[in-house]
Amino acid sequence: MRFGYTIMSFIGLTVMLLSAELWLMGGLAAQKSRIAFTHLGFDNFEIYVMDADGGNRVNLSNHPVHDEEPDWSPDGTKIAFVSDRNDDADQIYVMDSDGKNQTRLTDGPRKKMQPDWSPDSQKIAFTVWAGIGHIEVMDADGENRVALEQNASGPSWSPDGAQIAFVSGRDMGSEIYVIGADGQGLERVTHDLVGKWNPSFSPDGRRIAYWGEEAGFSHIYVVGTDGKNRVRLTHNEENHRDPAWSPDGGTIAYASSNDDGLLGAKIHLMTADGKYIKQLSTVHEWIDHQPDFSPVVFAVYPSTNKTTIWGRLKKRASKVR
Secondary structure (H helix, E strand, C coil): CHHHHHHHHHHHHHHHHHHHHHHHHHHHHHHCCEEEEEEECCCCEEEEEEECCCCCCEECCCCCCCEEEEEECCCCCEEEEEECCCCCCCEEEEEECCCCCCEECCCCCCEEEEEEECCCCCEEEEEEECCCEEEEEEECCCCCCEEEECCCEEEEECCCCCEEEEEECCCCCCEEEEEECCCCCCEECCCCCCCEEEEEECCCCCEEEEEEEECCEEEEEEEECCCCCCEECCCCCCEEEEEEECCCCCEEEEEEECCCCCCCCEEEEEECCCCCEEECCCCCCCEEEEEEECCCCCCCCCCCHHHHHHHHHHHHHHHHC
């Protein structure tokens, strides 16, 4: 009787996991979205893209220096990124979504980092770093740079383009704020005095994902734009960073590592409530992090996912026997 119960429990769990995986990956397949991310190879960081199931990894930047922090334009045609390829401070670059026409947008002695496109693909917000960050906004061609906010970093545009979220240490701790895209109407969102990084507006504009520290580890959180309903999504004793929403807001990609830093970091997907998690990266000795979803404009997606799932279930069943 106990054996039969064990088998039925396994079948029930298997069906539940299969349903979750089919929902998670099937939704992304229907969206035809891809994921850009930063990969550390032998000696430098490169910008890669892959399908939403982790397949078809392609090196886009393909340059012998560090290229990091990809951010896909909402119209799907460009990817902004950070590079130190001109032997000076990190600068913002942009390239076509296939890696062609890599163009430098910023210059000067201070680091430029964390680019984020406006919803209409006409502007880019970014962090200028010199011991402390401040946020600037420029046109998509690098012209008309305007200072937006001091003591601020990690900008993220709201879906309607009206606000920009960011992190600041101005009131002790490291808290999330939002400000109007015109520099007016500053509002504080979080108040828990826990370190926070990389805020990201959800596609519906109602929530902000970010990563923060708790009990010696970094975890992924979401909070309402009104500061309410703060939820921690990751719970195991690893470091989880760099949350990025899928176009429909149903899933979140992020990087996870069991090292104190980034060593061995892998890209994972989870449902937006944190209940189901799937690892996408499989290159164990290197680093994959800083994921960013493409908008829903791509038609390339492999049709082998079901075979992969059933192969995995067959392997699990053989272990039960």
